Amino acid sequence: MVAAVHYFATIADQDALLDYLGEPDNVALAPWPIVLDPLVPLDSSAALTGDSVMIVTPALGAPVLIRPGEAALREPTRAGLFNRLNWERLQPGSAEALVDSNVSPVLFWQPGTASDxxxxxxxxxxxxxxxxxxxxxxARWVNRAMNGEKGARGIGRSG
Structure with a gap:
C-alpha cells in the first residue's frame, strides 16, 4: 500500500524534517523519478526547490533503477504497467534511469513552498x-519518518 503524510511546513520545518531524517550524514537527496546513473545527490537547498525528491538511506540499500530491456518494464503486474507508462511519459535520456518505486528502499518527498x-x-x-x-x-524507517513528522507538527496521515 502506498502510504504518505501530507503536511504544511515553513522552510524551517522542512529543515527540521531533514535534520530528523539525518541529512546529510545518514540520508542523501536525489531527484525523483528520473535520476542520472550513477546517482547524483542534491544538496538540501536544491532539494527544497525541487518538485519531487527521493530520500535514500545507504543503510537500507540503493534505489533500484530501471533502464530499457529490464524485467521491471515487462512485468504483467500493476507495478510493471506503471513502470511502462512512466517510461513512455517521462522518456529518460541515455544517461538516465527511472527509480523503481515498488522495490526501492527510498522515501518520496514533495516539499511544499512557503512565502509571507x-x-x-x-x-x-x-x-x-x-x-x-x-x-x-x-517499513519501520518509513513509519518512523512519517510518524516523526506527524508527532512533531500535528500532521495527518493518508494512504
Missing part, C-alpha cells in the same frame, strides 16, 4: 505497494 502569504502542501512517504516486501527495516 502562503504555504503549500508537502508530502512524505513510500510509493511501494508493500513496504514489508522491500524489507521490514524499510
Amino acid at each position: 502569504s502562503a504555504i503549500t502542501l508537502s508530502e512524505l512517504g513510500s510509493q511501494a505497494d508493500a513496504m514489508d516486501a522491500i524489507s521490514a527495516d524499510y
Whole structure:
C-alpha cells in the first residue's frame, strides 16, 4: 500500500524534517523519478526547490533503477504497467534511469513552498505497494519518518 503524510511546513520545518531524517550524514537527496546513473545527490537547498525528491538511506540499500530491456518494464503486474507508462511519459535520456518505486528502499518527498502569504502542501512517504516486501527495516524507517513528522507538527496521515 502506498502510504504518505501530507503536511504544511515553513522552510524551517522542512529543515527540521531533514535534520530528523539525518541529512546529510545518514540520508542523501536525489531527484525523483528520473535520476542520472550513477546517482547524483542534491544538496538540501536544491532539494527544497525541487518538485519531487527521493530520500535514500545507504543503510537500507540503493534505489533500484530501471533502464530499457529490464524485467521491471515487462512485468504483467500493476507495478510493471506503471513502470511502462512512466517510461513512455517521462522518456529518460541515455544517461538516465527511472527509480523503481515498488522495490526501492527510498522515501518520496514533495516539499511544499512557503512565502509571507502562503504555504503549500508537502508530502512524505513510500510509493511501494508493500513496504514489508522491500524489507521490514524499510517499513519501520518509513513509519518512523512519517510518524516523526506527524508527532512533531500535528500532521495527518493518508494512504
